[in-house]
Amino acid sequence: MSKPPLPIDVLINEYGPHPQHVPAGGWTVGEPDRLVATHCCFCGQQCGINLKVKDNKVIGFGPREDFPFNRGKLCPKGVKRYMQNEHPDRLLHPLRRTDSGFQTISWDEAYDVLVREIRRIQEAHGKDAFAMLSGVSLTNEKSYLVGKFARVALQTANLDYNGRLCMVSAGAGNKKAFGIDRAANSWDDILLADVVMVTGANVAECAPITTDYIWRARDRGAKLIMIDPRVTPLARTADLHIPVRPGGDTALMNGILHVMIERGWIDEDFIARYSTGFDAVREVVKKYTPDHAGDLSGVHPALIVRAAEMWGPEKTSFLLHARGIEHHSKGVENVLSCINLVLASGRIGRPGCGYATITGQGNGQGGREQGHKCDQLPGNRDIENPEHRKYIADVWGISEAELPRKGASAQELMEMAHEGRIKGLLSICFNPLVSLPDANFTREALSRLEHYTAIDFFMSETARHADVILPGSLHEEDEGTATSAEGRVIRIRKAVDPPGEAREDWKILLDVAERLGRGQYFKFNCAEDMFNEMRVASRGGTADYYGITYDKVERNNGVFWPCPEPDHPGTPRLFENGVFYTADKKAHFNAVEHRPPVEVPDETYPVVLTTGRVVSQYLSGTQTRRIGGLVDQYPEPLVEMHPELAARHGLKSGDLVTVESRRGRVTLTASVVNTIRNDTVFIPYHWAEEKSANLLTIRALDPVSKIPEFKACAVRLRKA
Ligand SMILES: Nc1nc2c(c(=O)[nH]1)N[C@H]1C(S)=C(S)[C@@H](COP(=O)(O)OP(=O)(O)OC[C@H]3O[C@@H](n4cnc5c(=O)[nH]c(N)nc54)[C@H](O)[C@@H]3O)O[C@H]1N2
Ligand SMILES: Nc1nc2c(c(=O)[nH]1)N[C@H]1C(S)=C(S)[C@@H](COP(=O)(O)OP(=O)(O)OC[C@H]3O[C@@H](n4cnc5c(=O)[nH]c(N)nc54)[C@H](O)[C@@H]3O)O[C@H]1N2
Ligand code: SF4
Ligand SMILES: [Mo]
Numbered sequence: 001m002s003k004p005p006l007p008i009d010v011l012i013n014e015y016g017p018h019p020q021h022v023p024a025g026g027w028t029v030g031e032p033d034r035l036v037a038t039h040c041c042f043c044g045q046q047c048g049i050n051l052k053v054k055d056n057k058v059i060g061f062g063p064r065e066d067f068p069f070n071r072g073k074l075c076p077k078g079v080k081r082y083m084q085n086e087h088p089d090r091l092l093h094p095l096r097r098t099d100s101g102f103q104t105i106s107w108d109e110a111y112d113v114l115v116r117e118i119r120r121i122q123e124a125h126g127k128d129a130f131a132m133l134s135g136v137s138l139t140n141e142k143s144y145l146v147g148k149f150a151r152v153a154l155q156t157a158n159l160d161y162n163g164r165l166c167m168v169s170a171g172a173g174n175k176k177a178f179g180i181d182r183a184a185n186s187w188d189d190i191l192l193a194d195v196v197m198v199t200g201a202n203v204a205e206c207a208p209i210t211t212d213y214i215w216r217a218r219d220r221g222a223k224l225i226m227i228d229p230r231v232t233p234l235a236r237t238a239d240l241h242i243p244v245r246p247g248g249d250t251a252l253m254n255g256i257l258h259v260m261i262e263r264g265w266i267d268e269d270f271i272a273r274y275s276t277g278f279d280a281v282r283e284v285v286k287k288y289t290p291d292h293a294g295d296l297s298g299v300h301p302a303l304i305v306r307a308a309e310m311w312g313p314e315k316t317s318f319l320l321h322a323r324g325i326e327h328h329s330k331g332v333e334n335v336l337s338c339i340n341l342v343l344a345s346g347r348i349g350r351p352g353c354g355y356a357t358i359t360g361q362g363n364g365q366g367g368r369e370q371g372h373k374c375d376q377l378p379g380n381r382d383i384e385n386p387e388h389r390k391y392i393a394d395v396w397g398i399s400e401a402e403l404p405r406k407g408a409s410a411q412e413l414m415e416m417a418h419e420g421r422i423k424g425l426l427s428i429c430f431n432p433l434v435s436l437p438d439a440n441f442t443r444e445a446l447s448r449l450e451h452y453t454a455i456d457f458f459m460s461e462t463a464r465h466a467d468v469i470l471p472g473s474l475h476e477e478d479e480g481t482a483t484s485a486e487g488r489v490i491r492i493r494k495a496v497d498p499p500g501e502a503r504e505d506w507k508i509l510l511d512v513a514e515r516l517g518r519g520q521y522f523k524f525n526c527a528e529d530m531f532n533e534m535r536v537a538s539r540g541g542t543a544d545y546y547g548i549t550y551d552k553v554e555r556n557n558g559v560f561w562p563c564p565e566p567d568h569p570g571t572p573r574l575f576e577n578g579v580f581y582t583a584d585k586k587a588h589f590n591a592v593e594h595r596p597p598v599e600v601p602d603e604t605y606p607v608v609l610t611t612g613r614v615v616s617q618y619l620s621g622t623q624t625r626r627i628g629g630l631v632d633q634y635p636e637p638l639v640e641m642h643p644e645l646a647a648r649h650g651l652k653s654g655d656l657v658t659v660e661s662r663r664g665r666v667t668l669t670a671s672v673v674n675t676i677r678n679d680t681v682f683i684p685y686h687w688a689e690e691k692s693a694n695l696l697t698i699r700a701l702d703p704v705s706k707i708p709e710f711k712a713c714a715v716r717l718r719k720a
Helices: 076-084 107-125 140-154 168-178 187-192 208-219 249-263 268-274 278-285 290-297 301-311 331-345 386-396 410-419 439-448 505-515 527-538 550-556 628-633 643-648
Strands: 034-039 048-054 057-063 095-098 101-104 130-134 159-161 195-199 223-227 240-242 317-321 353-357 424-428 451-456 468-471 480-483 488-492 607-612 638-641 656-660 665-672 680-684 713-719
Touching: 034 488, 048 076, 057 076, 076 628, 095 107, 107 130, 107 424, 107 451, 107 468, 107 505, 130 140, 130 410, 140 159, 140 386, 140 424, 140 480, 140 505, 140 527, 159 410, 168 331, 187 208, 187 317, 187 353, 195 208, 195 301, 208 223, 223 301, 240 301, 249 278, 249 290, 249 301, 249 331, 268 331, 278 331, 290 301, 317 331, 331 353, 386 527, 410 439, 480 527, 488 550, 638 656, 643 665
Parallel strands: 130 159, 130 424, 195 223, 195 317, 223 240, 317 353, 424 451, 451 468, 607 680, 638 665
Antiparallel strands: 034 048, 048 057, 095 101, 095 468, 480 488, 607 713, 638 680, 656 665, 656 713
16 A cells, blocks of 8 residues: 655745755855864754854854764755854843833843842742743753752752753653653664654654655665654655544554554563563553544544554564654653554564654753753752752752752743742743743733843844843854764864853853852853763763763764763663663553543634644744745745635635634635645744744643643634
8 A cells, every 4th residue: 555655735945855965065155264063053863064164153064974863964954054153133232121122231230130130039939939941952061050050049949941842741651661761772773674653753844864764764675654644745755644633643553553463463572571561551452443543533444454564563663753742632642652552563672673752952852861851850860759859969069958849840830920920030042932832821921920031142032021131152152062862962062152242051050150149059160061060960860971971972973871881882772682771670561542632623613723843944933034045945834724624715825814713813824735634734833923823722731741732722714
């Protein structure tokens, strides 16, 4: 049942959504003085890139053939990233809100206002009334620093990060099943797989270099199964595409497993020796016959049987998923249903046998280990575990009692701001007004804060609500490390100084800590100092970086964690020899049932809305909406809809359509394509204000991971 490629009728930009091999010399405006070997600042693939520098300016880039992951290839964003450094919109001075707009002030004045407000709010309402939000475009060093800064300098429990919108469902599922939160394999194992299953991931547009790995596997004869409500660019070439209804994934995976068990395609030996919990799963999936699972997930039962036939009997396989299954009020359960499929086939921890979530943000992997999650301490330790607390308190030189306990998660913090329980906020590297669901609610919450300071290098939409804005540093203006989607720790190198009065992010936090009277805990002179303290803090945790040094990362072009000792080579493939990171060292099956999304279509709001990305824009768009070449490729959000749905509403491509949910409405241009289910519309979310998809989305959270349900809510359409 191999499907031929479909005609390409969604918008494809001038470069196409596929990885490009950059011309040998790269692209440059003028002659550079030097090359700085570093990585792309955008997605979790962390492609190697050479920045060309002249007179303290980044003037171009070149490919880095020496970096094994991308071997000289980049996507359109990597190609244009260098254009931010000299951008006229860069914030060059601290700013303060006045009645007539933002006014330039000195660093001292800015710090004085911030510190005065922190003190005032904390004295009046308690330490936890001042919250911090952070982000994982930040390096490992800065992520570690933010975690320590919030707990030791601000002394608040209420710190969380933007990975709460991104990686947490996968993280919670992986910890439950495997005891560790990392891709189980380096991408090299994709090359050896006989069948690759991709669900809820628009690989060609969002992890473009992964496309190259899948293509190379297919050159060897591997089969590709893609599960997505849309026929994404990579799905057009797949052997099997399953157009799941948003929210139907647990049922679908249970259905595939049902058929595998029925046909005897499970590895009973692996299950008996290396896992627990399979009996409960076997029991639960009994009722997920292809017909029943097909009903619940909105797909033809024959597709479920076909997927089982393609996945079940193979000797090697790789399953990849991303936010399409994770951005749900049952995101963790969706992840567990995928892991059940992998474990039942026994194909993990061996060459060509793998599983991974495709981490999204640049340092989405490292940033979720170093302790700026509300429930976490460095090394992926648990902030409520007495031993973990004691260990970190000792590393930081404070008493265990002084260490705050678990705080609220990102969306919950915004709800607390709305209720007036959070009065002050310091944010770095997060643009919640664009990226949180129900933007009207977020705007209201921000307007209720008594004080808000934002650290950013551009004036984000959220920063417009700030009382003070501190100009921070771009990726290429600071040293550090990041950890890629594969789990590889890599070196980010400084190419230029921050422009104007802008400062390196970490120096800003150190200055504030000093002024809060906590400077003695932050005696760092450089990024490497922070890394070395972080190594010790991570030691013995599941995310153990102790054996990794800057020198080792540089010598080896990256090191995979866990790496517990200096002479340890690092761990590209986890779970070899069937050893897992759970307390009993076994992999854990988890029986999961289908649950519908919190909001399902009805007579008033009959259409499903799902949201996501396009290749040329990145996240909330603060950076990529400012780069002309990228804007040209996809200038505004389009509402993708099927011809049948369009016809029912009298719409054709190019018409303006009003999309309305119970929370808000947007009017955007329709794009009529036959690459999407006829009951679902898709809107990319990179735009702000009246073009923001998040005016429509729902504030429904997964009860375990607290991720918002970005991928399913109910809307109605009307020709505008
Ligand atoms: N170009 C670009 N690349 C990026 C980013 C970016 O903003 N732009 N961001 C980075 C980040 S932080 C992230 S998290 C990743 C995200 O990478 P992806 O998760 O691949 O991207 P999304 O577009 O959010 O969603 C993926 C797909 O899920 C599908 N989907 C929607 N609902 C469902 C469902 O219920 N089930 C299934 N199976 N599929 C569903 C959508 O149709 C979409 O094609 O990309 C990273 N890379
Ligand atoms: N509807 C809908 N909403 C979504 C999603 C979806 O699929 N659909 N996806 C969600 C996902 S997966 C994610 S990851 C979030 C992302 O949401 P956000 O984290 O809010 O998005 P970013 O654009 O990364 O915002 C980061 C801000 O930090 C700044 N910044 C970047 N790097 C640095 C740095 O090194 N230092 C400093 N000081 N500032 C920096 C940028 O200029 C930007 O203003 O959005 C989520 N929201
Ligand atoms: S955005 Fe991602 S895939 Fe594109 S060049 Fe940067 S790291 Fe590579
Ligand atoms: Mo993300």
